[in-house]
Amino acid sequence: GNWLFFPGATVKHSCQSDGNSIYFHGNEGSEFNFATTRDVDLSTEDIQEQWSEEFESQPTGWDVLGAVIGTECGTIESGLSMVFLKDGERKLCTPYMDTTGYGNLRFYFVMGGICDPGNSHENDIILYAKIEGRKEHIALDTLSYSSYKVPSLVSVVINPELQTPATKFCLRQKNHQGHNRNVWAVDFFHVLPVLPSTMSHMIQFSINLGCG
Numbered sequence: 001g002n003w004l005f006f007p008g009a010t011v012k013h014s015c016q017s018d019g020n021s022i023y024f025h026g027n028e029g030s031e032f033n034f035a036t037t038r039d040v041d042l043s044t045e046d047i048q049e050q051w052s053e054e055f056e057s058q059p060t061g062w063d064v065l066g067a068v069i070g071t072e073c074g075t076i077e078s079g080l081s082m083v084f085l086k087d088g089e090r091k092l093c094t095p096y097m098d099t100t101g102y103g104n105l106r107f108y109f110v111m112g113g114i115c116d117p118g119n120s121h122e123n124d125i126i127l128y129a130k131i132e133g134r135k136e137h138i139a140l141d142t143l144s145y146s147s148y149k150v151p152s153l154v155s156v157v158i159n160p161e162l163q164t165p166a167t168k169f170c171l172r173q174k175n176h177q178g179h180n181r182n183v184w185a186v187d188f189f190h191v192l193p194v195l196p197s198t199m200s201h202m203i204q205f206s207i208n209l210g211c212g
Contacts, residue, residue, distance in 0.1 A: 006035035015211035042201055051097060052190035055082045063170075066090035073115040073185045076151045077108040081187035085115065087179045092186060093170040096132050100163050103194035108187040109143060110151040115183035118145025122175045123182040127156065132166035140169075145182070158191070 006022050014023040024033045053059050055069055056079050066086040073083055084090040111118050111125070118124070125143040140156050158167075169189075176182040 002038055004036045004038055006033075008033040009035065015208045017208070021208075050102065050191060050193055052188065053094075054079065054188050055186070056080050061095035063091065063093035065092075066173075067092065073110060073113040073183060074151075076110055076113075076185050076187035078188070081108075081185045083115075083183065083185040084173065085180050085183045090173040090176065090184075091170060092172075093130075094168045094189065096166040096168045097191075098165050099158055099167045099191070100165060101193055102158050102163065102191040104192040105140075105156045105158055105169055105189075106192065107154055107189040108151050109148050109154050109184065111143065111145050111148040111182075111184045113149065113151065113185065115185070116181050117149060118182045118184075119177070121145060124174060125184055126172050126174065127154075128170050128172070129162050130168050130170060131162070131164050132168075137170075138162065143171075143184075148184075151185075151187075163194075 003022070006024075009022045009024045011020050012023050013020055015021060017023075022035055053062070054077075058069060064082065066088055067082050067084045067090065068086070069080050070083055071080060072085060073081070075081075082092060084092070109125075111123070121144065123145045126139065127141040127143060128137040128139050130137055138161070141154070143154065171186065173182070173184065
């Protein structure tokens with residue numbers, strides 16, 4: 001009753017299952033087999049970010065080029081956001097921070113929205129990290145011009161290499177076509193601890209492959 005659909009499967013005792021299982025018996029041809037649960041509310045009020053910036057005013061200690069604070073591209077997460085629409089270089093860097101206890105970086109991002117969107121991968125945004133005292137940039141993600149046409153939450157793992165006493169995170173646009181072209185916006189930068197203080201959710205299942 002908790003599953004919306006599981007095409008190509010039957011519910012039966014099979015493959016040494018403990019009671020009934022969702023059993024995919026293998027169809028002729030190339031039909032794709034999958035199972036989908038109903039929507040599950042995984043939100044929690046317990047997980048609090050340890051550091052955040054909501055861009056309701058000019059952020060202190062940030063390195064920002066080519067942006068204004070406003071609602072030119074609409075509301076991204078809430079209130080004002082950092083909107084990159086100027087000529088010249090467009091870049092955003094957090095201050096250096098102690099990331100030894102952080103495991104996840106999150107922010108809201110839109111490319112275009114109600115503003116002029118990106119036209120090609122030339123307009124993509126690069127997310128990278130920089131560790132104090134080291135020259136190289138550590139690439140974390142490429143935010144594609146075509147994947148963020150509506151505001152979306154970007155979530156990136158802060159892996160152990162980046163958990164240092166002084167790491168900063170940056171977004172940079174490779175190329176754009178000038179003022180008010182290929183516009184992007186960012187809102188509510190925040191980091192979460194390596195693990196929440198209390199376990200809020202757990203998913204558990206078993207799978208047996210090739211048992212027929």
